[in-house]
Amino acid sequence: MSSGSMGRSGVMASSMSAVIRDDMGRHRLSGNRLAAMAGVSQNYMAKRLRDDAPLTLDDVEVISAALDVPVLALFNESAQLAEKRRVVIIRDTN
Template sequence: MASSMSEAIRGHMGRQHLSGNRLAAMAGVSQNYMAKRLRDDAPLTLDDVESISAALGVPVLALFNETAQLAAKRRLVLIRDTN
């Protein structure tokens, strides 16, 4: 589900034309810290999700709902691929 969360965040970044550097600055973290989380090289904490959500102007619950939808789509693809 973590990769779905980073995918949801990257989607919002794209729609808002935000770079990783800009999002990091808006969320109050370093560019390196943000990049690791967006690449799924390090886990996102709840504090990360809250600060990123605020920076994106997206409610936390909406971001979690979008993440759940992306994760469900991934599971469907995996099920189809195994059948």
């Protein structure tokens, strides 16, 4: 990744945001509330949840605490989803 401004999220980051959005729904937690719990602006969090910018490891750590979900659980679920998405992408290009 270049050292310039961050672009849209890749497969793993977008899978992570999908898992986080799903967990937010289960916890009935709004983006505004999650942003406040993470100590970031609503705009910052919204960009990451929309995949307009990738999540950082620090973001994931704080979000996992807010959702009361182990970091490793978020990564495992995200990795599984990312692998499914990669298979779809590969099939679509063949």
